[in-house]
Amino acid sequence: MDRGHPGGALMDRYARQLALPEVGPEGQKRLEGATVLVVGAGGLGCAVLPYLCAAGVGRLIVVDHDVVDESNLHRQPLYRMDDVGQRKAEVAWATLASLNPYVAVKAVSERLTPANAPALVEAADVIVDAADSFAVTYILSDECARLSKPLVSASVIGLNGYAGVFCGNAPSYRAVFPDLPAQAGTCATNGVLGTAVGVMGTLQAQMVLSLLLDLQPSVAGRMTTVDFRALRFSGFSFLSAREEGEGFRFIARKDITSSDVTVELRGEEEAPVPAFESSVRLAPDSIESLQVERGARVILCCRTGLRAWRAATRLRAAGHHNVALFAAGD
Numbered sequence: 001m002d003r004g005h006p007g008g009a010l011m012d013r014y015a016r017q018l019a020l021p022e023v024g025p026e027g028q029k030r031l032e033g034a035t036v037l038v039v040g041a042g043g044l045g046c047a048v049l050p051y052l053c054a055a056g057v058g059r060l061i062v063v064d065h066d067v068v069d070e071s072n073l074h075r076q077p078l079y080r081m082d083d084v085g086q087r088k089a090e091v092a093w094a095t096l097a098s099l100n101p102y103v104a105v106k107a108v109s110e111r112l113t114p115a116n117a118p119a120l121v122e123a124a125d126v127i128v129d130a131a132d133s134f135a136v137t138y139i140l141s142d143e144c145a146r147l148s149k150p151l152v153s154a155s156v157i158g159l160n161g162y163a164g165v166f167c168g169n170a171p172s173y174r175a176v177f178p179d180l181p182a183q184a185g186t187c188a189t190n191g192v193l194g195t196a197v198g199v200m201g202t203l204q205a206q207m208v209l210s211l212l213l214d215l216q217p218s219v220a221g222r223m224t225t226v227d228f229r230a231l232r233f234s235g236f237s238f239l240s241a242r243e244e245g246e247g248f249r250f251i252a253r254k255d256i257t258s259s260d261v262t263v264e265l266r267g268e269e270e271a272p273v274p275a276f277e278s279s280v281r282l283a284p285d286s287i288e289s290l291q292v293e294r295g296a297r298v299i300l301c302c303r304t305g306l307r308a309w310r311a312a313t314r315l316r317a318a319g320h321h322n323v324a325l326f327a328a329g330d
Contacts, residue, residue: 013056013100013102014028014055014056017055022213022215023213027213028056030212030213030214031055031056031057031058031209031212031213032056032057032058033058034057034058034059034125034126034212035057035058035059035060035061035123035124035125036052036057036059036060036061036124036125036126036127036128036208036212037061037063037120037121037123037124037126037127037128038052038060038061038062038063038128038130039063039064039112039120039127039128039129039130039131039136039140040063040064040128040129040130040131040132040133040136041062041063041064041066041076041078041088041089041092041130042064042066042072042075042076042088042130042131042132043072043075043076043130043132043156043192043194043197043198043201044130044132044154044156044197044200044201044204045062045064045078045092045128045130045131045201046075046076046077046078046079046092046198046201047197047198047199047200047201047202047204047205048128048130048201048202048204048205048208049062049078049092049096050078050095050096050099051202051205052205052208052209053096053099053100053103053105054099054100055205055209056100056102056103057103057208057212058103058104059103059104059105059106060096060103060104060105060106061105061106061108061120061123061124062089062092062093062096062105062106062107062108063089063108063110063112063120064087064088064089064092064108064109064131065089065109065110065111065112065329066087066088067085067086067087067088068083068084068085068086068087068088068091069084070084074194075192075193075194075197075198076194077194077198078091078092078095079091079095087107087109088109089107089108089109090107090109092105092107093105093106093107108120111329112131112133112136112139112140113139113252113253114139114249114250114251114252114255115252115253115254115255117139117140117143118143121140121143121144121147121149122147124149125149125212126149126150126152126208126211126212127140127143127144127149127150127151127152128151128152128153128204128208129151129152129153129154130154130201130204132155133304133305133327134180134304134305134306134309134327135250135304135305135325135327137153137173138173138174138247138249138250138305139250140153140173141153141166141167141172141173141174142172142174142249142250144166144167144168144172145167145172145174145243148167148168148169149167149168150165150166150167150168150169150170150211150220151165151166151167151168151172151173152164152165152166152204152207152208152211153166153173154200154201154203154204155200156192156196156197156200157192158192159193159196159227159228159229160225160226160227160228161196161197161199161200161225161226161228162200162223162224162225162226163200163203163204163207163223163224164176164222164223164224164238165207165211165219165220165221165222166221168211168220169218169220169221170220170221170238170239171221171238171239171241171242171243172243174243174244174247175238175241175242175243175244176223176238176241178244178247179309179313180305180306180309180310193228195228196226196228199226199228200226203224203226207219220239221237221238221239222235222236222237222238223235223236223237223238248308248309248312248313248323248324248325249324249325250305250324250325250326250327251299251324251325251326253326256276256299256326258278259296259297260296260297260298260299261280261290261292261296261297261298261299262274262275262276262278262279262280262298262299262301262326263279263280263281263282263287263290263298263299263300263301263311264276264279264280264281264282264301265281265282265283265284265287265300265301265302265307265308265311266281266301266302266303266307266328267281267283268281270303271303271328274301275301275326275328276299276301279301282311284302284307284308284310284311284314285314287300287311287314287315288314288315288318290315292320294320295322296322297322297323297324298315298320298322298323298324299323299324299325299326300312300315300323300324300325300326301325301326301327301328302327302328303327303328303329303330304327304329305325305327308325308326308327309325312325
């Protein structure tokens with residue numbers, strides 16, 4: 001999209017935020033010169049994207065591999081009934097183009113993986129994790145930490161949500177959450193209110209603008225939590241969190257070699273064809289029975305990464321530390 005615009009149009013469009021002393025012409029120039037990567041065009045992304053676009057962030061990169069489903073519509077207002085079955089990233093691109101023609105939007109209809117994450121993160125000034133995926137969050141955290149880019153991550157399950165700014169000048173997501181929960185719910189299993197997702201998404205957008213405008217005190221290293229049942233906001237600083245080693249890393253398909261031992265943790269009913277042809281199929285609770293040569297790398301595969309993480313924890317307790325994870329997705 002053409003980002004050129006006459007000065008008068010800029011003044012009219014952004015007049016209300018230009019009036020803020022924290023923004024003004026210089027702040028607006030900062031926004032126009034920024035690139036923001038938004039991974040996930042679902043509930044959170046549908047709140048983040050239009051507000052960043054309306055504020056005049058110069059370039060938005062939207063990454064989402066999914067298509068619009070009717071069950072999305074109660075919390076994803078970028079989409080309409082006519083969009084059901086269409087790729088979310090493409091529909092979001094069209095909607096944002098009509099909202100603000102002076103913002104360049106790039107749609108990437110792909111799953112975020114360890115293979116494409118480095119280039120996508122490298123291209124952005126601020127990265128937004130709106131994907132509702134453990135694997136995506138840790139992949140982005142690792143890349144943002146490596147490249148010293150700020151990561152704005154949020155999650156909403158049921159009537160509780162959080163948003164925080166990691167990496168860059170703050171500890172990584174891994175430092176704050178070194179381990180995955182034993183069990184994790186989803187919007188499908190636990191339910192969610194569309195308004196709750198909207199609040200957390202707009203909070204993410206505010207955090208992005210705060211970073212781009214360098215508002216003080218900085219939001220880096222801060223977590224905000226929301227109890228939507230009690231309508232209670234709270235928060236804390238995690239600037240003192242320590243990076244505790246490498247942890248378990250997600251790996252790209254292209255980086256798996258014939259010398260690796262791949263383990264399919266999904267049953268045959270869930271995954272009739274394993275992610276890798278040579279995989280051993282084991283349940284996560286039976287991972288200790290795996291026989292491998294000492295020093296060999298084990299790749300643990302499941303759908304989201306949660307079972308792989310649990311199995312990796314058990315392998316590590318058994319003395320095997322050369323382990324990587326592979327999230328196969330849907």
